[in-house]
Amino acid sequence: MMIVMQAQATEEEIQQVLEAIRSRGFQPHISRGEERVVIGVVGEARRAEPDAFLRLPGVARVVPLSRPYKLASREFHPENRIVHVGGVPIGGDEVIFIAGPCSVESREQMLETAFAVKEAGAHILRGGAFKPRTSPYSFQGLGEYGLELLAEAREATGLPVVTEVMAPEQVDLVARYADMLQIGARNMQNYALLRAAGASGKPVLLKRGMSATLDELLLAAEYILSTGNEQVVLCERGIRTFETATRNTTDINAIPALKARTSLPVLLDPSHGTGHWAYVAPVARAAVAAGADGLIVEVHPRPEEALSDGGQSLKPERFARLVQEARAIAHALGRSVLHEVPYVAAD
Amino acid sequence: MMIVMQAQATEEEIQQVLEAIRSRGFQPHISRGEERVVIGVVGEARRAEPDAFLRLPGVARVVPLSRPYKLASREFHPENRIVHVGGVPIGGDEVIFIAGPCSVESREQMLETAFAVKEAGAHILRGGAFKPRTSPYSFQGLGEYGLELLAEAREATGLPVVTEVMAPEQVDLVARYADMLQIGARNMQNYALLRAAGASGKPVLLKRGMSATLDELLLAAEYILSTGNEQVVLCERGIRTFETATRNTTDINAIPALKARTSLPVLLDPSHGTGHWAYVAPVARAAVAAGADGLIVEVHPRPEEALSDGGQSLKPERFARLVQEARAIAHALGRSVLHEVPYVAAD
Amino acid sequence: MMIVMQAQATEEEIQQVLEAIRSRGFQPHISRGEERVVIGVVGEARRAEPDAFLRLPGVARVVPLSRPYKLASREFHPENRIVHVGGVPIGGDEVIFIAGPCSVESREQMLETAFAVKEAGAHILRGGAFKPRTSPYSFQGLGEYGLELLAEAREATGLPVVTEVMAPEQVDLVARYADMLQIGARNMQNYALLRAAGASGKPVLLKRGMSATLDELLLAAEYILSTGNEQVVLCERGIRTFETATRNTTDINAIPALKARTSLPVLLDPSHGTGHWAYVAPVARAAVAAGADGLIVEVHPRPEEALSDGGQSLKPERFARLVQEARAIAHALGRSVLHEVPYVAAD
C-alpha cells in the first residue's frame, strides 16, 4: 500500500508513520514530491489494515496496491479454469446453458420443464427448492420435496442439477441432491454459508450481490477458494441502480472486467438482470457476444401460472430460439455452444 | 393491486384478465379511461403474485396498492413501540446511545472501552465477536471468547450488551451471552437468520442492507415480527451510492420516512454511515435533530491500533463530547437523552 | 392518473379529491376496494400536476397511467424511424459505425484518423471541437478551428461529421460545419440547448445523462421533437453506479427497453460506457447482439498521446477488427453492417 501524506504534514508526522510501518514488521519507502510525501509500505500485501494508518496524524489517504484477493486472481492462475458439473464443462471454449423454472412447483411442472429445456439445448437444470423471498408472505419453496423432484428430473433427463442453498445447515441436505450449489445474490456476503458451501466440495455457482463491486464478488469467491474448493463459477445477475425501467441493471461491462481479473468461469443471468421476459433474449445474446461462458435462464411452461418470477420467465419455445441465436453468435466469434454430453456423477 | 392495460389492449384481453382475477378467488373492478382500461383486484392484499398478471396479453403494468408489510406498519400499530434491552427503553421520548469498539480485541481493550463509554453516557455496550469481513484475510473476530469478554464487561459496568450474530446456528450461543442480537447489513436478507433470531425471543437490532430500500428493510423486520417476536429495532447505517468521498451515504431521509411507515424504533449508525471519524459527530447530531431514537457509535481508546474500522472510530473523549451535543439538541427539540438506568436481566 | 387514498381516508377527504378533479376540468372515476379507495382521473393525460393532488388530505399516492412523453413513443409512431445523416441511414436494418477521436487535436491527427476509420468501415466521423471537461484545467478543445478541421476531413474522406454542441449560442456555428449535432450526457437536461438544437433542423445525437432514467431520456428527446425536428438518435453511454471497476456501467438493458418504448434509432457508446479500451470491443459486440442500430467509438492513432480519453480509445487496427466482428454478429442475427454510401449534403 501507499500512504499519501497531507500537503501540510510535518516532518514529525512523517517520522511517526515510518515508525508505525516498521513496528508492524514492514519496510517503509519514502518518496518526496513537490506538494506532498508518499510512503510505500513494502512487504504487507493484504496483511495490513489500511484503517490503522488512516488514523495517524498527517495522513491524507491510503492507497492499496495489491488486489485484495489472490486465489481468485488471474495473476495467480493465468489459465482459464474449467469447472465440471455432472460432466458439463463450464469455462472452456464452449458456451453452456443452465435453464429451468424459478421455483420447483410440482412434479408435473418440473418434469415438463426439464424435458423442454433439454430438448431446447440446455446442459444443466435449475430450479429453486428453498426460495429467498423479500416478503414472508410469498411462496417460500417446496423444501426437501423440491430437491427430490429435481433429482427425479435429473434421472429422467440426464441433466445435472443446480439449486440454491440458503443457510449453512442446509448445505449437507442440498449437496445430497444437487450437482452444484447456488449461492444467491442476497447471500453473497454470508460468510458462514460461503465456507460451508466450499467445504462441501461441490461446485458452487456464486451470484453477484445486488450492490457488490467486482472486487467484493471476487473476495466472496476467495472465501470459497480458501477452503480448498476450486470449483467456483461466477454469475453476473444485474445490479441495483436508480433505473426503474428494468428490475435490475445488467452490468455487461462485468463480463470483460471479470475475465481480466480472474480465470474463473463467468456466467450471466439475463432473467434477473432484466426482470422482464421480453428483454431476456437480447441481453442473453449480448452476454454471449461479450464473452460470457454461459447463461442461466428462467424457463416456465406457463409463466402466467408461475408461483414466482413469472414476469421474467421464457416459454420453452422462446428459450429454444435463444439457444439457436446464441449458437449463431458463438459461431460468428469462433466459439460454439456445447453439444449434449452424457451425465457424469461426481465421486 | 391495480392492473393497468396497454392503450391498445383488446376487449378479449381485458376479459382474459377479469377471468384470471376471478379464477384466483379475487374480485375485479374495471375502470375505463380515455386512453386505457385499469382493473382493480379486490380482496388480494399481499396474497397475489403481481408477476403472474404481468404475463397476460395486453397488460402494461401491475401497481400494488397495499404496503407489502403489515405487522411492521404504523397503520397496524399506530403507537410508537418501545423495545427494552436490559432495562434500557428504546423508542420512547428519550434518545439512547449504544457504543463500543467495532471488534472485541482483548480483555483490556474491552474493559477500558466499556468503562469509558459508560462514563461518557452510553446506555448499551456494543462489540463484535463474530465479524463479517469482506476479505478472508482480515481479522474475523474472537468468537466465543469475545462473547465472554462482552459478558464480563457487562458485569463490570452494568451496561447491557449487543453483538452481531452471523448464522442461524450461532443464535443460541450468542443469545446466551448478549442482551440484544444484531443482524448486520450484509445479512438483512438472510431469511434463515432472521427467523432464527426472531425465534430466540431476544430483542433484535436489524441494520439496513447496503442497497436495501426502506420497504425491503421493513419486510425483513416483518420476517422477525412474524415469529411473534416484537422486539425489533431498525438501524439506518448508510447506503451504497456512486459517491466515494465517504464509505457509505447516510440516508438521513430514512429517519422521517421510516417513522412515517412504522412505529418500531429507529437508530442511526454514523460510524458506518460515513466511514470517517471526523464526520461521525456532525452526522450523529443530524440524526438526533431528524428524530432518531438513538445512535450506535464505534468507540476505541486507540483507533490507530484497532484491528478493524479504526478509521471511523471515535476516541472516548470525542464520544463524550458528542453525547453532550446530542443532549443539547434533544433538549432544544423537547426531548432528552436517557439518564443512567440500572441493568435489568431478561427473564 | 390514479389517486390512491390512504386506508384511513375519510369520506369527506374523498369528496374533496373528487371536487379537486372536477374543478380542474377532468372526470373522476371512483373505485372502492377492501382496504382503500382509488380514484381515476379521466381526461388529464400529461396535463395535470400530480404534486397538487398529493397535497390533498387523505391522499397516499398518485400513480401516472400515461407515459410522460408522446411524440417520442412507439405507440404514437409504431414504425422504426430512420434518421439520415449525410446520406447514412440510422435506424434501418443495417448497423452503422460512428468513429473518430475524442478531441480534434491537430490537422494531422484528424486526417490520419479520418482515413483510418473510413478504411476500417466507419460511416460517420466524430471528433470534439468544444469539449465539456470536468476540470477547468483540462484541454477544452480547439473551438471553431476544430470545426474547420472536421469539415476538411469530411471533404477528404466523404464521411459525414458529428460533433458536440455545448451551448445554445454555439448551435448556429456548429450547424454550419457539422452534419449532425451531438448533445452530450452532461447537457441532456439543458433545455435551452435541446430547443436550439431542435430548431436548427439538423439531425441530433442525444446522449443519455449519467443518471437519467430512460423516461427522462425520452422526455429530453420530446423537447427536440416538439420543435418539429424529427431527426433524433438516442445513445446509451453508460450510467453512474457504485461500481468503480469501470468508468461507467453500460446499461445494456437500455437497448431492448428503449426499443420497446420508442421507434427512434438507438446507438451505444462503448468507449464512455466502459472507460477502458480493453472492454470496448466486447461491449460493442454485445450492443450489436442486443439490437442496437449502431455504435459510436473513440479511435485514436496513438492513444498514449491523446489530449483526452486516451485510456478508452481504440487504435485503428483494433477498431477495424471490431467492425469485422460486428459484421459477423449482425449476419448471425439476420442483419448486416452498412456498406459504404456516397456523401449526401443536406439541403
Next chain:
Amino acid sequence: MMIVMQAQATEEEIQQVLEAIRSRGFQPHISRGEERVVIGVVGEARRAEPDAFLRLPGVARVVPLSRPYKLASREFHPENRIVHVGGVPIGGDEVIFIAGPCSVESREQMLETAFAVKEAGAHILRGGAFKPRTSPYSFQGLGEYGLELLAEAREATGLPVVTEVMAPEQVDLVARYADMLQIGARNMQNYALLRAAGASGKPVLLKRGMSATLDELLLAAEYILSTGNEQVVLCERGIRTFETATRNTTDINAIPALKARTSLPVLLDPSHGTGHWAYVAPVARAAVAAGADGLIVEVHPRPEEALSDGGQSLKPERFARLVQEARAIAHALGRSVLHEVPYVAAD
C-alpha cells in the same frame, strides 16, 4: 500522480514510462516494492492527463495525489469564506434561510409568499422565473415577467432575491433583476453557463448535480472561481440513488465532507432533498445540526394549487416553526440564526 505498474511489468516497460514522464517535462521517482514498481510523477499537479499514461504497456493504474481543484480548496483558502447577498452574509457564524415558492406564479402569490417568509424569519427570497422541467408539457415559468415580480417583492419586503438562470444568454437579463444567480442541479456541468455566471460578478448559488460527486461539485465551483468571481455558495440538494421512498437521497455526509474540503459556504435544500413536505423539517433540522450554513426551502401559501413542486412545499406556518426549531438547534451548538438585516444593493 503515482503510476502503479503491473506485477509482471518488464524492465523495458518501466523504462518506457520513465521516458514518457520526462518527455512531458516532469520528473519520475521510482519505488520498487515486493510485488510491483510504483513511479511518482513530480511536478505535474493537475497538469498531466492520467489517461495518457494508462495506455503505456505494463501500467496497471494511475493514482492522482493532488485534489483536482485548487481555488475551491480549503488548503488554498483555509479561512471560511463569507458571501454577501444584498447585505446577508452566508458562511459566517450565523445560519441563514432562503425561502419562497418553487415557481413565481402570479403577483398575488409572490407578494403573499414574500411577506409570509419574511415574517417567519427568512433572509433571502427565492422563486423560479425560468423553470427547468423534465417534461416539455409542464409549466415552464413566467420568464421576464417572473423576474419583475421578484424585484417587486424585494422592493416590498427588503429581502434580496435569488433565482435560477438556465442558459448563458439569460445571464445578463437575470442579473439585472436578481441579487444572486442560481445554477440548478441539471446545469452543474453546463460549463458555458458556469463561465457566464462567473463573469457576471454576481454571487452564485451552485447546486450539486443529481449524480455529481463532491469532487465534481468543487470542480464546477472551480470553473466559476477561475473567472475571478469568488462569490460562490454550494448547495447539497439530494442525489439520485436506488431508493424510491423519497424523491432524492439527501446526502447529509456532504455537509462535513464539503466543509473539510472547501471554505466556501454550504447550504442544504431539504425540499428537493426529500421531495416530500412531511420530511422537510426533520431534514432541515439535521442540516443545521450537521453544520450547514443555511437552508433553502420551498414555501407556498397553498401548496395544493402550486404549478410545480406542491408536494414538497411547506406552508408558511410550518416554515415559521422550522425557523424556530433551527434557532434552538443552532443555539444548542453555540451558533445562531441570523436576525433581520437591512437590504444592501450591490454596486
